[in-house]
Amino acid sequence: MLGFISRRLLSGVLLLLVTSSVAYFLMFASSNSIAINLLGDAATKDQIVAKEHELGLDRPILARYFDWLGHAVTGNLGKSWLSSESISESLLSRLGVTLTLVGVVIILAAIIATILGMLAAVKGGWIDRLVQVIGITGFAVPNFVVAIFLVTVFAIQTPIFPATGWVPFSEDPKQWLMSLALPVSALVLGTVASSAQQIRSAIKSVLERDWVRTLKSRGIPQREILFKHVLRAAAPAGLTVLSLQFVGLLGGVVIIEQLFALPGMGYLAVSSTTSGDTPVVMGVVVYTVILVIVVNLLVDLLNGWLNPKNRVK
């Protein structure tokens, strides 16, 4: 098992290396107009040259890349071109908001989707149809449209929740919850919608397996068969669904954070991209990739633990 973990970790590091390199060259290859963007159109040629030298843009891209990489390994992702703040620090301070949002959404969605999927698969009938309707509705209405609707109804017309803004938990737990309510709701609907249906079909296909019939023939109570055996057999599929949802959410929060003015990584990414602060965007990419690697590793470990056949020796 230890070998398995270290192998996955190694592959994760490699993944991070390749992803960040691709992203780096993609983003910095076209850095011709960076200085102009930063200084404005009125900048003189000398100013531009001076700025480019200050940012190191006059050096070859490979040299800059290895420079960046050398620092990144030590956890130093450089400084923002605009504010000269340390990127790692400003990302860490925003990571909490994004992770809270995504974490709360994933946990809520996993619980709701499993319950709905199980009911739909076992009971069929109207619950099955309800899950399908939720699935299509939640899928058809993108989360930012849901968010606009929620803001209009619950923040503008009847001001129950704040329309924008973020209150840290440490400051005021109740306000924290209030500021989370609308963004979380906007994201949960879509996540539940797509995962409930997939969990339903996963459970349904397990229910058709021969051993489920044999367990029934042995006199094992239905409830035990469902929760101990069927749920466990459907779990790998469910976990895969949820891990994909997690990555989707990391993208989805970008728009939601923007819409609700939440100070998370996504908000930073959009503002840095529009302002041309490329090193910050690069930092967001690195952090996101690390998050995905950790989640994938966790899912792999869980799957291995759940199915003895998958256990790697």
Place this chain on the structure above:
Amino acid sequence: MTNNTPTQNAHSTEIIRRSLIGRLLRNPLTLVSGSFLLILVVSGVFAQFLAPFDPQATDINAVLSPINSKHLLGTDSAGRDVLSRIIFGVQSTLISAVITIVTSIVIGVPAGMIAGYFGRKLDAVSNWISNMLQSLPAIIVLLAVSASFGNSIFVSMFVFGVLITPGFFRLTRTAVMGVRNELYVDAARVSGLGDFRIIIRHIFGVVRAPIIIQAAMISGIAISVQSGLAFLGLGDPKLISWGVMLNEGFVNIFSSPTLVVWPGLAISSTIGAFALLGNAIRDALEDSQKVETSSSKSKYKRNSSKLATNDSSKSKSNHMLTVQNLSVGYAQGDGSLKKVVSDVSFELNKGEVLGIVGESGSGKSQTAFSILGLLPANAIIASGHIEFEGHELVSRETGAIRQKELAAFRGKRIAYIPQEPMSNLDPAFTIGYQLIRPVTQILKLSKDEARKKVLGILDMVGIVNPERVMSLYPHEISGGMAQRVLIAGAISCEPDLLIADEPTTALDVTVQAEVLDLLRDLQKRLGMGMVLVTHNFGVVADLADRVIVMQYGKVVEQGGVRELLRSPQEPYTKILLGSMLEGKTPMTMLTESQRDSK
């Protein structure tokens, strides 16, 4: 049906395919979503002729005008006609979806099939690339792309298509890996089928439906990403898109709240139409037996309920098991009932062995499952009733399976030995757990007592090292051993009636003989009644006291085993016996022509 032969499978796929378009067109969801998308395509293509105004023409005198006869959906903050902009917005929306889908399917599906089937290095490499793509935050990559290549939706959506490839890749790969690990693909490989044919025959059937659903999903996601980018103000500023309209509407949410409604509605209904169309195709592709059980059961009246209540059945029988006029059917897509068992009657006494012989599809397994009350969820008992020691298992009046009565008997009085040993053990639990748990449940023994009992039974069924076997997982034991384990599970609570469904079919010939010996010995020793379902007269001759021969769901002939084997009366029995004596096992349906020629 448990004993599907390849021929049968191929046959049924053909039927499903033939009626696919018919079933699609009969589904109102297809019509609604299909026509909606058709209208969209038409409006996109002919936007110039359909739109009442130039979508970019501003009118300072009609800023934020409400819905009126001139501007059917009002105007925006620059006085542009909203309806015209919605119509022109169709173009960017549909083009985005098409580019994304084509890109991701062309890359993802073949990669997933190859990686999932061949495994090893290919799998590692492609899985790794897939992980890399998935780790890239799509929206941020798209920002970087539009910074480098300009705000072209063609480029953005192509890149998004590449990024979302794992959606197809993972799905295909997981499905293919699952199938590959199933025994039948191993069997196909061993029997010399080429890799390519295995992929086509077994695996494509499994992944087809998920890919179609995924394609609909990804069309929707593409539209939502494109709208999202435009909403963030990061799309092509000259391009008319619903996302930009949504953004402008959101800015004016206080003064003109309806402005967000139209683009929001347009985005949602377009994505919804894709999802509905995907669902409709999935439903049509899925098993033809997809009919809601709860509603359909009541729909079918028990047509021969009068038959069941005639004279002889009135007197309570002295037999342990009585099956009377049993008919089992499956509701078809067109509303008819396809009977797989019709009007089957027999009884069984204590300690007696009844063989039910027939080819695949003769209804013998379905008859056995009816006794256990373990028919597939969509099966319907159309008529007849089943009684076990005076208790009704299938009600005479309603034809409903009395699950409560059965739950009290299953495992305790009536036990089941399945056909396929490997697929009948839960792969996630040890042999020991799967044997001990029923004993603690049924006999109310403590774990230790149950363990001792199970050890004894494993010894009885001829397992040499029971302690070790109990600690193993199902994939760690051989088929013959798994079948012994299943037999041990069936007899562990000392049942009175054993339902054995082809208990030796999946085993090697040498192991078959051993298992038969074991069954005969156990049956004698424990004095169990036994319903033995098989296609093999040899097994019947070996074990059974009486025989029923079934064909097309009906009983063709029944009688004592000696008489029937020595002097079969019905031509079908003779053919069946004849093919056995020639040393051939009749695995497929004997066709009409074969029967005529004999």
